[in-house]
Amino acid sequence: MTYVVTENCIRCKYMDCVEVCPVDCFYAGENMLVINPDECIDCGVCEPECPAEAIFPDSDDRAGAWAETNTTYAKTWPNITRKGVAPADADEWKDKPDKGPLFSPNPAN
Structure with a gap:
């Protein structure tokens, strides 16, 4: 199992989750972050740190x-x-819903 960053991160990108990740498995796009599932150790410390409530276990339907x-x-x-x-x-x-269409495939600057 791994954790997944969802559309709630789009245009928020607070990055509080990055500070607590013990394995540095976050990657930055222009307007959101993602988690590398091959590096995530399923510790779950990132989930409660996200102010946008954008991180869920991959077993959660929202992920x-x-x-x-x-x-x-x-x-x-x-x-x-x-x-x-x-x-x-x-x-x-x-707290804006349905931000998926705003997703940018571009990497962070």
Whole structure:
């Protein structure tokens, strides 16, 4: 089992989860993060740290649609090991539903 970052992260990208990850399995896209399932050790410490409530175990139905996205983009986006600065408008996007269409396949700058 692994954890999955879902669409709730889009345009929020707080990165609190990155700070607590003991194996540095987060990868940064332009407007969200993903978890590399081959590196995640299923410790679960990232899940409660996410202010956007965007991280779920892959066994959770809410993770299903985003599991492949995490796997795919963890192979091409840069690894992130420290918390960066969240977007200035992150709080405005935090609780907005259906952010999937806003997903950017571009890596973080």
